[in-house]
Amino acid sequence: MSLRILHTADWHLGQTFFGYDRMVEQDMFLTWLSDTLVSHKTDVLLIAGDVFDVANPSAIAQHRFFRFLKEAKAKCPQLQIIIIAGNHDSAARLEAPTPLLDELNTTIIGFIKRTGNGDIDWDALLCPLFNKEGEREGLCLCVPYLRQGDYPPAEENDENSFSAGVERLYHKLGEQARKKSKPDEALIAMGHVYVNNAQLSENDRSERIVIGGLESVGAEAFGDYLAYVALGHIHKAQRVGGKENIRYSGSPLPMSFSETRYNHQVVSVILEKGRVKEITPISIPVSVELLRIPQSQQPPENVLDALRALPDKTTEETELFPYLEVRVLFTEPDPGFRHKVEEILKDKAVRLTSIQIVYPQKESNYRSSRLSFNDLQNLSPVTMLEHAFAAKYGSDLPVELRILFNEIVREEGE
Numbered sequence: 471m472s473l474r475i476l477h478t479a480d481w482h483l484g485q486t487f488f489g490y491d492r493m494v495e496q497d498m499f500l501t502w503l504s505d506t507l508v509s510h511k512t513d514v515l516l517i518a519g520d521v522f523d524v525a526n527p528s529a530i531a532q533h534r535f536f537r538f539l540k541e542a543k544a545k546c547p548q549l550q551i552i553i554i555a556g557n558h559d560s561a562a563r564l565e566a567p568t569p570l571l572d573e574l575n576t577t578i579i580g581f582i583k584r585t586g587n588g589d590i591d592w593d594a595l596l597c598p599l600f601n602k603e604g605e606r607e608g609l610c611l612c613v614p615y616l617r618q619g620d621y622p623p624a625e626e627n628d629e630n631s632f633s634a635g636v637e638r639l640y641h642k643l644g645e646q647a648r649k650k651s652k653p654d655e656a657l658i659a660m661g662h663v664y665v666n667n668a669q670l671s672e673n674d675r676s677e678r679i680v681i682g683g684l685e686s687v688g689a690e691a692f693g694d695y696l697a698y699v700a701l702g703h704i705h706k707a708q709r710v711g712g713k714e715n716i717r718y719s720g721s722p723l724p725m726s727f728s729e730t731r732y733n734h735q736v737v738s739v740i741l742e743k744g745r746v747k748e749i750t751p752i753s754i755p756v757s758v759e760l761l762r763i764p765q766s767q768q769p770p771e772n773v774l775d776a777l778r779a780l781p782d783k784t785t786e787e788t789e790l791f792p793y794l795e796v797r798v799l800f801t802e803p804d805p806g807f808r809h810k811v812e813e814i815l816k817d818k819a820v821r822l823t824s825i826q827i828v829y830p831q832k833e834s835n836y837r838s839s840r841l842s843f844n845d846l847q848n849l850s851p852v853t854m855l856e857h858a859f860a861a862k863y864g865s866d867l868p869v870e871l872r873i874l875f876n877e878i879v880r881e882e883g884e
């Protein structure tokens with residue numbers, strides 16, 4: 471008895487990157503994934519939420535998703551696919567095609583269902599896992615992104631109703647799963663949730679994490695009876711709670727420049743007789759590079775020179791051109807800088823995403839002294855400007871600006 475699983479999450483299909491369409495990149499990932507399912511002889515594909523970037527995905531994003539399901543099934547006829555909804559997905563919309571998806575051996579769990587008496591329908595959250603021979607190898611606890619009211623209500627001594635409720639939900643579901651499974655069968659779990667102490671990317675713009683950990687759960691929620699836990703929600707691939715078998719697969723594509731160095735991956739898990747035999751991350755080939763020029767901020771002239779050295783465009787098909795973040799160090803304002811950058815990049819094989827500006831952190835005479843209310847009464851407008859300029863740019867007010875400013879002050883006074 472053995473079962474081969476691939477775990478992925480956070481596809482965010484339809485996501486744009488600084489306004490650029492990513493469908494070509496997303497297609498390349500999906501094609502790579504369906505080939506990987508074949509080469510790894512996968513029995514079960516787990517997608518742990520955030521299939522789409524928004525609750526109301528575009529027609530093209532939905533088309534790509536259904537096309538993937540069809541292609542994966544064509545390439546691996548025995549493949550089973552299990553999908554849970556993430557916070558970006560509409561649970562109901564994601565579940566809508568389920569009557570058809572039965573035909574593709576695909577299960578989608580969008581939300582927590584209730585039985586007639588209002589209890590959670592535990593059995594609806596358990597999905598049997600089958601190997602290529604059609605033998606049952608285990609059960610998957612399929613827990614989608616949980617909203618208030620989905621998980622059991624707070625009890626008297628709960629410090630945090632979210633984490634206590636979610637832990638209780640996994641606990642009860644685990645009991646139910648153990649009742650329904652046979653010895654030697656694997657129990658695995660899926661979740662789309664922030665687990666305490668998981669590492670976020672420095673500016674994870676697509677995940678709203680509630681500060682203070684109110685909407686997070688402890689790794690203890692996932693009991694030792696679970697052979698593997700396939701998580702989604704956090705874009706950085708990682709183990710959780712120091713355990714090899716509780717993992718975020720991370721997102722297949724970088725979602726921000728802070729993820730430049732991430733090893734974007736899917737996770738291959740091989741189970742034998744209900745236990746983990748092997749867990750192996752598989753790196754996803756990079757189809758579009760993230761370029762930072764220069765690596766650390768430099769004065770405008772150096773930056774423009776570095777941009778001039780970029781390779782010229784040889785095609786008008788820009789979808790695979792690297793995304794470019796320009797980093798510049800300003801010691802004084804340069805309102806024409808963006809225009810100069812755009813002029814140079816017109817013929818270059820890159821796509822500009824943003825210009826990151828920093829100002830020197832030098833302590834000037836002005837910054838070191840705090841102004842009192844009395845000072846403000848007595849300062850001349852030009853001295854005030856000197857203070858403001860120094861605070862922003864960390865350097866002295868240029869002579870030309872001082873002359874212009876004095877002219878304005880004079881005209882105002884006349």
Ligand SMILES: [Mn+2]
Pocket residue numbers: 519520556557558662677702703704
């Ligand atoms: Mn998410």
